[in-house]
Amino acid sequence: MSKHHVTTTINKEPVEFLCETQETLLDVLRNTLNLTGSKEGCASGDCGACTVIVDGKMVCSCLMLAVEAEGCTVTTVEGIADGDKLHPVQQKFLEHAALQCGFCTPGFIVATKALLDENPNPTEEEARYWLAGNLCRCTGYDKIIRAVMDAAAEMRGEAKAA
Amino acid sequence: MPSLNYAAPTSVAEAVALLAGAPGRARPLSGGTDLLVQLRSGRMKPELIVDTKHIPGMIGISGDAATGFTIGAATSGAMMEAHAALKAAWPGVVEAMDLIGSEQIQGRATLAGNLCNASPAADSVPAMVAAGAKAIVVGPAGERVVAVETIPTGPGRTSLAAGEFIRAITLPPHAARSGDAYLRFIPRTEMDIAVVGCGVHVTLDANGVCTAARVVLGAVAPTVLLVDAAAAALVGHTLDDATLAALDAAARAACKPITDKRGTIEYRIKVAGVMARRTAAIAFARAQGRAVKGH
Numbered sequence: 447m448s449k450h451h452v453t454t455t456i457n458k459e460p461v462e463f464l465c466e467t468q469e470t471l472l473d474v475l476r477n478t479l480n481l482t483g484s485k486e487g488c489a490s491g492d493c494g495a496c497t498v499i500v501d502g503k504m505v506c507s508c509l510m511l512a513v514e515a516e517g518c519t520v521t522t523v524e525g526i527a528d529g530d531k532l533h534p535v536q537q538k539f540l541e542h543a544a545l546q547c548g549f550c551t552p553g554f555i556v557a558t559k560a561l562l563d564e565n566p567n568p569t570e571e572e573a574r575y576w577l578a579g580n581l582c583r584c585t586g587y588d589k590i591i592r593a594v595m596d597a598a599a600e601m602r603g604e605a606k607a608a
Numbered sequence: 609m610p611s612l613n614y615a616a617p618t619s620v621a622e623a624v625a626l627l628a629g630a631p632g633r634a635r636p637l638s639g640g641t642d643l644l645v646q647l648r649s650g651r652m653k654p655e656l657i658v659d660t661k662h663i664p665g666m667i668g669i670s671g672d673a674a675t676g677f678t679i680g681a682a683t684s685g686a687m688m689e690a691h692a693a694l695k696a697a698w699p700g701v702v703e704a705m706d707l708i709g710s711e712q713i714q715g716r717a718t719l720a721g722n723l724c725n726a727s728p729a730a731d732s733v734p735a736m737v738a739a740g741a742k743a744i745v746v747g748p749a750g751e752r753v754v755a756v757e758t759i760p761t762g763p764g765r766t767s768l769a770a771g772e773f774i775r776a777i778t779l780p781p782h783a784a785r786s787g788d789a790y791l792r793f794i795p796r797t798e799m800d801i802a803v804v805g806c807g808v809h810v811t812l813d814a815n816g817v818c819t820a821a822r823v824v825l826g827a828v829a830p831t832v833l834l835v836d837a838a839a840a841a842l843v844g845h846t847l848d849d850a851t852l853a854a855l856d857a858a859a860r861a862a863c864k865p866i867t868d869k870r871g872t873i874e875y876r877i878k879v880a881g882v883m884a885r886r887t888a889a890i891a892f893a894r895a896q897g898r899a900v901k902g903h
């Protein structure tokens with residue numbers, strides 16, 4: 447079969463690409479569009495390293511066919527910062543040293559942004575459940591959760607969380 | 609290897625024609641959270657993927673508690689969770705769906721996909737069966753409405769004929785003094801597959817005596833089990849100790865589980881009785897108008 451022609455909006459830019467049916471959105475982001483921020487940790491929906499936001503909902507881009515993105519609006523980790531200015535979530539991950547190898551970080555950043563867009567004032571328990579689909583093999587989840595809670599406080603305009 | 613094709617029909621008739629035109633070689637696609645994993649592993653080798661999400665009515669929830677809800681077959685768990693009226697009337701069904709996978713999985717996973725993947729441990733299925741949910745099936749011979757429990761016939765197998773797919777799942781009108789619940793037992797609190805799942809729906813009279821019940825077990829047999837003997841243990845009773853003991857015994861007696869890495873036969877049977885008690889307690893409390901937390 448000839449390749450599919452797909453028209454989407456990625457990180458606020460109109461984007462067109464060609465893909466085979468079996469290519470996932472993650473395959474196309476990384477291999478065709480050179481948006482290599484999203485990572486492939488498992489390719490089975492378990493690790494969350496490939497998390498992107500599609501039409502307002504976060505999904506595993508490894509579990510979505512690229513051709514399904516026709517007409518969709520996609521946000522990847524590359525679209526989180528405002529130009530050179532880091533998003534508060536990114537800034538807080540740096541400040542709290544909430545990463546070591548960094549492989550899981552793009553997924554955590556996107557998932558955290560999706561959380562705070564939907565619920566600006568999560569409890570720690572809500573944040574932990576929300577991020578249950580993001581696995582990290584090095585940092586330990588505590589620093590990550592501290593960064594998330596601090597980013598939430600900052601985005602609400604409150605003083606630094608204790 | 610034959611190449612894999614993709615189609616995104618915009619009407620039921622077009623989708624049926626595509627599926628019927630490649631019998632056994634075409635698969636409907638909803639959220640893809642099972643199908644994509646199976647494509648990659650090679651367990652599923654279709655030649656055509658028919659994406660159902662562009663057919664009008666496949667995504668969305670209509671109706672209300674009094675008349676019953678219709679949930680488009682491609683509606684995600686996240687959309688169900690965000691629907692306040694659905695959650696208030698059928699907390700067991702919504703919580704069962706919400707247990708599936710992570711927040712990322714919830715963005716795409718559907719009731720219909722969970723049902724048609726036909727895993728004996730599928731979380732939403734015992735809750736749907738307890739609720740009396742029906743599947744609206746469309747195919748070359750038109751439309752038929754069937755109880756959801758008739759769809760899975762064994763692990764990975766369904767009763768759907770060539771060319772058929774599910775257009776929507778319906779929940780019946782919500783009766784006064786009725787309530788539903790679903791609990792699953794897993795070795796941790798998130799991201800695992802049920803050792804045992806249990807769905808219960810009860811209707812009570814003004815004195816709190818059960819007048820109708822459906823008790824359903826998951827992960828203890830090749831398909832979910834609608835356990836009539838367990839329902840019979842509840843009808844005519846309040847939820848006292850003797851009733852709970854009878855429910856526990858009936859649930860255990862119905863189990864035909866296997867031993868695997870998540871639990872032995874003996875363990876699953878024991879846990880099934882415990883889960884039946886706990887789930888029934890939540891369903892009774894909800895039927896009495898108390899908003900209790902399930903999962």
Ligand SMILES: Cc1cc2nc3c(=O)[nH]c(=O)nc-3n(C[C@H](O)[C@H](O)[C@H](O)COP(=O)(O)OP(=O)(O)OC[C@H]3O[C@@H](n4cnc5c(N)ncnc54)[C@H](O)[C@@H]3O)c2cc1C
Nearest residue numbers: 491638639640641642643709718721722724730731773774
């Ligand atoms: C990380 C992860 C965690 C998971 N955790 C759980 C869990 O805790 N509990 C659980 O029960 N499941 C779990 N699952 C499995 C899966 O997410 C669910 O079964 C989900 O509900 C499937 O829905 P879907 O829309 O994604 O199905 P799809 O993948 O789109 O389809 C599944 C099957 O159903 C068929 N199908 C889809 N739509 C229709 C239709 N309308 N009519 C007829 N056939 C159709 C497809 O052809 C395919 O065979 C998990 C999966 C992953 C990747």
Ligand code: FES
Nearest residue numbers: 487488489494508
């Ligand atoms: S790569 Fe998609 S969830 Fe792991």
Ligand code: FES
Nearest residue numbers: 546548550582583
């Ligand atoms: S920092 Fe290495 S996996 Fe999370």
